[in-house]
Amino acid sequence: MIDAFEQLGLTKSESKIYLTLLDCGSMLAGKVAEKAGIHRRNVYDALHRLIKKGLVSYIVTNNRHYYQAEDPQRLIGMVKEREIGVREVLPQLELKFKMSHDKQETLFYKGKEGIKAIFEDQLREGKPIYIMGGSKNASGILQYYLPKYTKQRIQKKIPLNIIYAGKREKDKGTPLAKTRSLPEGYGGLAATNIYSDRVAIIIWSEEPIAILIKNKDVAESYMNYFKLLWNIAKES
Secondary structure, three states, rough: HHHHHOOOOOHHHHHHHHHHHHHHEOOHHHHHHHHHHHHHHHHHHHHHHHHHHEEEEEEEEOOEEEEEEOOOOOHHHHHHHHHHHHHHHHHHHHHHHHHHHOOEEEEEEHHHHHHHHHHHHHHHHOOOEEEOOOOHHHHHOOOOOOHHHHHHHHOOOOOOOEEEEEOOOOOOOOOOEEEEEEOHHHOEEEEEEEEEEEEEEEEEEOOOEEEEEEEEEHHHHHHHHHHHHHHOOOOO
16 A cells, blocks of 8 residues: 555655554654654654645644544545646647657667557658558557557548558458559568658568658658559559
């Protein structure tokens, strides 16, 4: 239980004192120190912090301070206050995050979660997606994620254009998706995704890896190459 309190920002001493007051009711600081097993000097500091957090209050009787725990519902209020505090600074944090990441022109990803991060970036950008060398391995590696991705892509009305290599199953009419094919010899594990001002080169091995390049000029160069292959490729 103390671990749960610590996640809310309470120290171990504060947690012990609050639980002690919940168990024993109103007490003098000396008694709190004895029951909680904390040095008396530290108890006063912790009690003061708990009062500021609204978790402890006191009454004065015969010039002596008797401390008591407040309703645990106050903990819910603390969670909400922390959430509000985070939400207030979140726009600034997101701006800093964006500025720092915009400076990075090349990012490396590894594993399924890394590839998902690239696909989520495609959804956030909301621009048409062009893929050269759509790999047959992709549907197997991300079999549970791809249907969700496709659903969101359609909801966001993001067009998808894919150039496959070799024979594929006949297209089942996925909305906003066009496919063309090249001879089998052009295939492999590598696929190039072009979207917005980005190029993602994905190696669909058992443990997939990817390189994401954020550069408008590079994206335009790859896009020109895509258009050339698209005109050569046959409609699926």
